[in-house]
Amino acid sequence: MKILVKLFATFRDNxxxxxxxxxPDDTTVKEVLAVLAIPDEEVAILMxxxxxxxxxxxxxxxxTLSLFPPVGGG
Amino acid sequence: xxxxVGTVLRINLSTKTITKEAIDAEMAQKFVGxxxxxxxxxxxxxxxxxxxxSPENKVFIATGPLTGxxxxxxxxxxxxxxxPLTGTIACSNSGGYWGPELKNAGYDMVVLEGKAEKPVYxxxxxxxVEIKDADHLWGKKVNDTTDTLLEEMGDQKARVLCIGPAxxxxxxxxAVMNERFRAAGRSGVGAVVGxxxxxxxxxxxxxKVEVADSEKMRDILKGAxxxxxxxxxxxxxxxxYGTAVLVNIINESGVFPTRNFQTGVFEEAEEVSxxxxxxxxxxxxxxxxxxxIACGRYCKADDMxxxxxxxxxxxxxxxxxxxxxxxxxxxxNHLCNDYGLDTISAGCTIACAMELFEKxxxxxxxxxxxxxxxxxxxxxxxxxxxxxEGEGFGxxxxxxxxRLAESYGVPELSMTVKKQELPAYDPRxxxxxGVQYATSNRGGCHVRGYLISPEILGIPEKLDRLSLENKPQxxxxxxxxxxxxxxxxxxxxxxxxxxxxxxxDMLSAATGQEWTADSVLEAGDRIYNIERIxxxxxxxxxxDDTLPKRLLEEPIPEGPSKGWTTKLxxxxxxxxxxxxxxxxxxxxxxxxxxxxxx
Ligand code: SF4
Numbered sequence: 183m184k185i186l187v188k189l190f191a192t193f194r195d196n197x198x199x200x201x202x203x204x205x206p207d208d209t210t211v212k213e214v215l216a217v218l219a220i221p222d223e224e225v226a227i228l229m230x231x232x233x234x235x236x237x238x239x240x241x242x243x244x245x246t247l248s249l250f251p252p253v254g255g256g
Numbered sequence: 257x258x259x260x261v262g263t264v265l266r267i268n269l270s271t272k273t274i275t276k277e278a279i280d281a282e283m284a285q286k287f288v289g290x291x292x293x294x295x296x297x298x299x300x301x302x303x304x305x306x307x308x309x310s311p312e313n314k315v316f317i318a319t320g321p322l323t324g325x326x327x328x329x330x331x332x333x334x335x336x337x338x339x340p341l342t343g344t345i346a347c348s349n350s351g352g353y354w355g356p357e358l359k360n361a362g363y364d365m366v367v368l369e370g371k372a373e374k375p376v377y378x379x380x381x382x383x384x385v386e387i388k389d390a391d392h393l394w395g396k397k398v399n400d401t402t403d404t405l406l407e408e409m410g411d412q413k414a415r416v417l418c419i420g421p422a423x424x425x426x427x428x429x430x431a432v433m434n435e436r437f438r439a440a441g442r443s444g445v446g447a448v449v450g451x452x453x454x455x456x457x458x459x460x461x462x463x464k465v466e467v468a469d470s471e472k473m474r475d476i477l478k479g480a481x482x483x484x485x486x487x488x489x490x491x492x493x494x495x496x497y498g499t500a501v502l503v504n505i506i507n508e509s510g511v512f513p514t515r516n517f518q519t520g521v522f523e524e525a526e527e528v529s530x531x532x533x534x535x536x537x538x539x540x541x542x543x544x545x546x547x548x549i550a551c552g553r554y555c556k557a558d559d560m561x562x563x564x565x566x567x568x569x570x571x572x573x574x575x576x577x578x579x580x581x582x583x584x585x586x587x588x589n590h591l592c593n594d595y596g597l598d599t600i601s602a603g604c605t606i607a608c609a610m611e612l613f614e615k616x617x618x619x620x621x622x623x624x625x626x627x628x629x630x631x632x633x634x635x636x637x638x639x640x641x642x643x644x645e646g647e648g649f650g651x652x653x654x655x656x657x658x659r660l661a662e663s664y665g666v667p668e669l670s671m672t673v674k675k676q677e678l679p680a681y682d683p684r685x686x687x688x689x690g691v692q693y694a695t696s697n698r699g700g701c702h703v704r705g706y707l708i709s710p711e712i713l714g715i716p717e718k719l720d721r722l723s724l725e726n727k728p729q730x731x732x733x734x735x736x737x738x739x740x741x742x743x744x745x746x747x748x749x750x751x752x753x754x755x756x757x758x759x760x761d762m763l764s765a766a767t768g769q770e771w772t773a774d775s776v777l778e779a780g781d782r783i784y785n786i787e788r789i790x791x792x793x794x795x796x797x798x799x800d801d802t803l804p805k806r807l808l809e810e811p812i813p814e815g816p817s818k819g820w821t822t823k824l825x826x827x828x829x830x831x832x833x834x835x836x837x838x839x840x841x842x843x844x845x846x847x848x849x850x851x852x853x854x
Contacts, residue, residue, distance in 0.1 A: 190504050191497060191531060199526075226488055227714060232510045232816020234718055248508045252488020253530075254713045254752055255499030255551060255567050 183207055183243035185214065190250045193220060205241065212237040214247060226252035257281045258468035259321035259766040260289065265363040265385060267378060269452050270311060270370030274385050279364050285769055286852065288743035290320035291347045292783040294336035294365060298345070299786055304794035308340040308444075309426055309451040311371035317358075317417070317432075317457070318365035320745025321767050324356035324465040324545075326473065328481055329747035331356055331545025338794070339443035340451075341428040341601070341656055342674045342699040345790040348431070348445045349703070349742055351544030351552075352438035357415040360461030372453035377405070377418075380459045390455040394424060397594040397644075398433045399562075405458050418456035419446045420596025425646040426450055427654040429601035429677075433593065437554075437563025438544070441598040443676060443698050444656075468768030476761045480754060484548055487753035489715065494551040494749065495541065499567035500530030502680070507575075509712055509721070510815030511685040513678070514575045515630050516607040517671045517806055520682045521815035524580035528570060537586060549749055557586035565589035565599070568702070571680035572603025577610060578630030588640045595644025601656055604677035606639050608657035608670050617664040624648035668805045674699030674796070684807055685817030686711050688719070688727035691827040692735065694801045697787035703748055705734035715752055724823055728831035736780030743783060782851045784835075785843050789853075798841040801828060 188200045197218065205214065211230070215222055215237065222237055227250040230239055241247065257279075266275045279293075287293040294316035306312045316336040323330055333355030339346030358366065361380050375390040393401050398420045405416050415435060422430035423446030430446030431439040440446075467473045485491045493501055506512045507525035514522040526532065533555065542563055543550035554563055565573070565585060569592070573585040592599045606628070612618045613628035620627065625642055626635040642650025652660060657677055661670035671678050676699030683690030688707040696704040707730060711721040719730065737756060741748055744759060756773035763771040802808070803822055811819045832839065836847030848854040 188508070190508075191493065191501055194531065227505060227712075229508055229816075232508055233722075234712075234714065234720070248504075250505055251493065253493035253497065253501040253505065254489035254709070254715065255494055255502050255749070 183241070185241055186246045187214065187218070188246065188248045190248065191253050192251050193249055208240050210237065211235065211239050211241065211247060214241070220249065224251055225249055257284065258466050258768050259325060260284055260364050261359050261362050261463070261465060263363050264365050264367060265380070266367045266369065267387065268369045269372040269376065269387070269454065272387055274387070287783060288320065288740055288779050289364065290318045290323070290332070290334045290743040290745055291336060291739060292743035292779065294318035294334065295345060295347065295783065295786055295790065298336055299790050302338065304338065304790050306338065308338040308343065308448060311452070313338050313448055313451070315368040315445070315448050315452065316365055317368070319355045319359050320743050322762060323745030324359035325467055325766055326477055326546065327746060327762050327766070328477070328484055329544065329547045329549065329750050330745055331547065332745045332747055333358065334742060335432050335440040335445040337445055337448045339445065339698065340426070340447045341444035342676050343794055344674055344698055344796065345787045346443035346445050346698055347742065348440035348442045350432070350434055350438045350440040351547070351747060352435040353545045354415040354417050354434040354459060355745065356545050357459045357461050359465050360463050361459050362461065362463055366457065368449065368452055368454060371451065375453050375455055377456040377458065378454065379409070380457065382460070382462055393455045395421060397421060398596055399436055399594055401456060402436050405456060409458060409460070411460060414458050414460045416456055416458050419449050420594060420644065421646065422596045422644055422654060423447055423450035425654065427597065427643070427646070429598045429605065429654065429656045431596050431598045433596050437542070437593050439593065439598070441600065442701065446596050467766040469765050473765040476765050480758055480762065481548060483753045483758070484750065489713070489752040490549045490749060494549050497530040497534055498551050498553045500533050500553070500565070500570050502567045503529040503570065504531070505712060506681060508816070509685060510812065510817035511682040512571070512575050513671070513680060513682045515578045516576060516611040516669070517682060517804070518611070519814055520685060520812040520817050522575035525575065527580040528574040528582050528585060532582060533570070537582065544747065547747065549747070551749060555586050557583040560587050560590040562590050562593060564593065568679045569599035569603065572600050572607070573636050576604055576607040577636055579633050579636055581633035584633035584637050588636045591637065591640045591644055597640070597644055600679055601677040602640060602643060603636070604671060605653050605657040605660060606636055608661055609653055611669055612661060612664055612666070617666060622649065625650070671804050671806070672700050673803060674800055676700040681708055682807070682812065682817070683803065683822045684812050684820045686721045687724050687823060687827065688730050690803060690807070690822035690824055691728060691831050692731045694803055694824055694828065695731065695831060697784065697791060703738065705731055705738055706748070707731060707734055709752065716755070722820060724826055728827055728834045731831060732834050733777070735784055736777050739780035739783040740776050743779070778851065782853060785847065785851055785853060788843060792842060801841055
């Protein structure tokens, strides 16, 4: 299945901004993080199609996964 | 009573009398200081129904007990008055260095009363306070005013608070500025200062703020500093990217208001993101007094450089106006600071004008400047300048979006609550933020209760932004804690890392009073209620606790929040109940008694 992975802030360093990636069906966010070499605990906000989810969330074909380190403001 | 310096400086501009009075210790403890104590005093001293720009209104420029202490982010002061934009209570908060300097000069707050016959400025050098002629400053922009005053004082370390031409022209979206780029921005507090013919207040102090138990304070601050440093948001995210890092987060959630809130997704968000700002335009970080977080930015675009833009500003001038040209946004921000305009209200008013123009309400022949189409980068820069100058159609824009849209018979196209422009989060996809906006005591505002923190950022815990569950409770807690943080004189951004207990510990060590997490929240509740009572007396009712029709009736058309409106009908009655207010939104006798307000 195809997943659109979007990285933000420091996660972009030595990686990419946005990339479509292939994964086997039912891959979880945790498994994607392992491929990207991003430790789970560094992820502060994790969105699947714009909704906050947890790392064990299973992905579906066509999902957009957005990953942020701790950031905030206002 | 330590941490307070103990003196209120009262300046009557009509009679030119300057008096120094002792701060009311009992009320200071009850209302903490700053926002709380000043609101209490204003409520005692003025009739809330008066015209905000009349000499009867008063301006309280107030610090909190922690302002000027060693506590992190202790540079804050607040401008409390009746607001010309909304007609509600106003409390606009600013950082920088002016607040601590005022305390070092020996005053917890300055009260401006009456109206000077002609333009004046005020100098406060420790015990020496003078009212001086400001004819030569009137009409000058903020940078020029600051340069002139610093030179005249012969002291580059003096701190200058002033208004720009917008405040002189009584624009209801005029800000009070300090150290050039720091703004007590919202609700038109700059116009109230302008209505009194006051151009500036320059301060220099040589004393030091004393705390009750300096050893205990040192230990507590060590702990608080460690929490701020270790927290991902205050220790890494804000220092590196500033607040603009939110652009992508909010856009990815589909709640990034675009083209005057017509949609929640901006296709060119990346162009105006915190990441892009950092890579292309950031010159340096520009922190406030004693601030380890240092979210403040200093950017340059062509010949314009200065403080900002912060997230809300960046959004108002980019997505809300359909603009992806970050250079133009930086320039518009710079002009707002120099003319003394509130960046949120100014940007949003141009966005509203663009919708009015595209829908045919504003006619091309009526405007004496660039076409007001969404996406026209020249328009945001030039119209901001014209607003600041009060020139031609710009003078109409400088009245804010509500008065503008109302003049064309379509006030519903102004994205405001109580006539104040909403900030950068579409509440249709963030339900708690929606009820917070509707009940904010100063109208459309995110910093009366930043529900974005739990609903989007997951701090202190993750909430589903689309669920209604417990949102009224969260709104109340955030509003109450925020009121106390403001009143202490610390920056709200500390709350990403600190909780009620931390503020209680700092207050106890600094003042020598006994504070607990519960009493911190209760003080906030008390402050929130006196603000509410001020507004009720000013004539506000339940009917004003609402949102623009668009946000209640038109679902977000696309993106991750597609199909949602704010469910205010369901949330508002529950919110009143949680607050201990009756079905009309009036605090009950029991609530007032419980809070010691009866
Ligand atoms: S966090 Fe930002 S706004 Fe707050 S005190 Fe620090 S620099 Fe100023």
